[in-house]
Amino acid sequence: MSIGRRAAAELLGTFWLVFAGVGSAVIAGNRIGAAGIALAFGLSVLTMVYAVGHISGGHFNPAVTVGLATAGRFPARDVLPYVAAQLVGGFVAAGVLLLVANAMPGGYSAPESGLGANGFGEHSPAGYSAPGAFLIEVVMSFIFVMVILGATSKRGVTGLAGVAIGLCLTLIHLVTIPVTNCSVNPARSTGPAIFVGGWALGQLWMFWLCPLFGAVVAGLAARLMEPEQVVRKGRAGPPGPEERAPHPVAGLATQPVRGG
DSSP: OOOHHHHHHHHHHHHHHHHHHHHHHHHHHHHHHHHHHHHHHHHHHHHHOOOOOOOHHHOHHHHHHHHHHHHTOOOGGGGGHHHHHHHHHHHHHHHHHHHHHTTSOOOOOOHHTTTTTTGGGGSTTTOOOOHHHHHHHHHHHHHHHHHHHHHTTTTGGGGHHHHHHHHHHHHHHHHHHHHSSSOHHHHHHHHHHHOOHHHHHTTTTHHHHHHHHHHHHHHHHHHHHHGGGGGGSSSSSOOOGGGGBBSSSSOOBOOOOOOO
């Protein structure tokens, strides 16, 4: 599969994650509450994992891509194209969502209402300070990537990996929404922050640093616990049958991990 097709799948998947997840907060948050928003994020990932995961691996998150690469389960040369596609998908989703929100009576101001942006301190839903926000985002990002790596392991129940991953993201949001609005995904944070500007861009560093740090630690931990999962480096072309790595996120099939 070419890198262009896989990047397009990542763009679409990330678009849906941000549009449905953040959209549930912006459009329906006062009706469905934090539990409904958490479920929307989990369902957005679950549905796209099965929709396009067989094309790209269904990362939809720069932290997941970096974590998989750190674990030796994804080619390092494909990290930048994936991350770029994810950022574009998140940006477009936030823009479309803002257009929809502006159609409500009285319109919608992203700088005033926040567009579901992540924050800490006075911009935390429950007023949590930066140290608490930092810690929970690192821990939750670590757990999320560990669940992905475990659920898609050769020895895992890979056909249900998408379910485990979606439920994990739901649980993460249930706990983390009051603290930071829950990021664990730099693309999810960047899209809304661009339209909100000001404080959201000023605090965006937190929602890049923490997810990436947690993901790298998870990738290193996975290397220690399951070294046999690392795809051999240094050869051209697809790996042989004995080197095939599990589907990076979807877990729908076992396939070679290779670049376009």
